[in-house]
Amino acid sequence: xxxxxxxxxxxxxxxxxxxxxxxxxxxxxxxHFAGWEIYHLKGSPADPNRLYASQTSGWFGQVMQRSNxxxxxxxxxxxxxxYDGVPGTHQWYDGTQHPWEFxxxxxxxxxxxxPDMVYAGVEDAALFRSADGGQTWQELAAxxxxxxHLWAPxxxxxxxxxxxxDPGNPxxxxxxxxxxxxxxxxxxxxxxxxxxxxxxSQHELPxxxxxxxxxxxxIAMHPSxxxxxxxxxxxxxxxxxxxGDSWQEISGNLPTDFGFPIDVHPHEPDTVFVVPIKSDSxxxxxxxxxxxxxxxxxxxxxxxxxxxxxxxxxxxxxxxDAMSVDSLDPCGVYFGTTGxxxxxxxxxxxxxxxxxxxxxxxxxxxxxxLS
Amino acid sequence: MIRVVLPANLRTLAxxxxxxxxxxxxxxxxxxxxxxxxxxYPMLRGTIRDHATQQRRAFLRFFACKMDLSLESPDAxxxxxxxxxxxxxxxxxxMAGG
Numbered sequence: 001x002x003x004x005x006x007x008x009x010x011x012x013x014x015x016x017x018x019x020x021x022x023x024x025x026x027x028x029x030x031x032h033f034a035g036w037e038i039y040h041l042k043g044s045p046a047d048p049n050r051l052y053a054s055q056t057s058g059w060f061g062q063v064m065q066r067s068n069x070x071x072x073x074x075x076x077x078x079x080x081x082x083y084d085g086v087p088g089t090h091q092w093y094d095g096t097q098h099p100w101e102f103x104x105x106x107x108x109x110x111x112x113x114x115p116d117m118v119y120a121g122v123e124d125a126a127l128f129r130s131a132d133g134g135q136t137w138q139e140l141a142a143x144x145x146x147x148x149h150l151w152a153p154x155x156x157x158x159x160x161x162x163x164x165x166d167p168g169n170p171x172x173x174x175x176x177x178x179x180x181x182x183x184x185x186x187x188x189x190x191x192x193x194x195x196x197x198x199x200x201s202q203h204e205l206p207x208x209x210x211x212x213x214x215x216x217x218x219i220a221m222h223p224s225x226x227x228x229x230x231x232x233x234x235x236x237x238x239x240x241x242x243x244g245d246s247w248q249e250i251s252g253n254l255p256t257d258f259g260f261p262i263d264v265h266p267h268e269p270d271t272v273f274v275v276p277i278k279s280d281s282x283x284x285x286x287x288x289x290x291x292x293x294x295x296x297x298x299x300x301x302x303x304x305x306x307x308x309x310x311x312x313x314x315x316x317x318x319x320x321d322a323m324s325v326d327s328l329d330p331c332g333v334y335f336g337t338t339g340x341x342x343x344x345x346x347x348x349x350x351x352x353x354x355x356x357x358x359x360x361x362x363x364x365x366x367x368x369x370l371s
Numbered sequence: 372m373i374r375v376v377l378p379a380n381l382r383t384l385a386x387x388x389x390x391x392x393x394x395x396x397x398x399x400x401x402x403x404x405x406x407x408x409x410x411x412y413p414m415l416r417g418t419i420r421d422h423a424t425q426q427r428r429a430f431l432r433f434f435a436c437k438m439d440l441s442l443e444s445p446d447a448x449x450x451x452x453x454x455x456x457x458x459x460x461x462x463x464x465x466m467a468g469g
Contacts, residue, residue: 060378060384060428
């Protein structure tokens, strides 16, 4: 019998939700790390009981936690994130260059094959890797050579928030950075290049087709088709069929193409989920109706999924790391809101039920399918 | 023996109940107290002062004997009442305000 474990990071702690494969009855444990912001926690695909968590605080800075028993117990591991060499500078609000300063870890991506290897995306934007289970961290500094001096923080900070590992090619990975864009390496991080051709940011950039500077919110990949990427940009939902070499818009009939998360069905590489949000200044669903949109055609044609979701007076947001899928059949889809609800669908989005309703604002949702 | 009082979040992180009691080998200064504290509780490294610069984190303060010692030199001697354990050295999280 399968088991589902949902890892939820919130503004005031982490929660772990578990259910059997029916996904009808849920146990909730937590808060773990009560009072701390848990930007992200994620399990190792190679050892699902190995979890990593980013615990952060405006008072106390960054702490990293690791569990070896699926989140029952935790131990602090290394929290020293030192930029490689002389950190250098990036573009600042006033047009001057500003030194890189570590603030927090936004996203963790464990290796697909080694439980002791994990990547961390941080603010100010950089990529770190640990090969010893999080005890020590080394920067993959070549990323910042990909025009890093031109990157500038948006209002939400200059965070590296997305790390996508290519399951068919260990040397290839993608990262995405707020207000900088997508970057790809084909040599395990030794060199990087911007992968933003086809993105257009006519409202945000003086040169709408600039090589860097695009505010990418999230990218997602289906493991069976690693050259196909889906993107939720600040505005626009996009698709690449050539590993990020070029992008085409697939917003189609969405009510708004602004939003944060995007995810792919585990068994249908052309089925994609997004949560449209009204605008960059109004971070809530259009018309007060919380709707997930699903495309079964790889984009452009979208259907609203509303059953079980509030369809009036709903003004929550769904953040970029707060959506995930399980790998059962039919697949489960999960997302958390800034209102503290975690919604689950055991029917690939056809209907939804809140697992919990009153958590602190949800920052991240990850799902593990355990056998 | 120097007594150190930590904010609740750091006590939880370091699995400390109540005060921490430290015995220092050399002169009793802020730096010596924090060095000894971090040596005994490595998970606190980086949470009170920056890993690289060793500067106090912006929203933490150091209080003792009804005084704010946060802006004192880290190498200045601590008050006698802290050194002899009459008064604790308090590490305090700033009010969030709002």
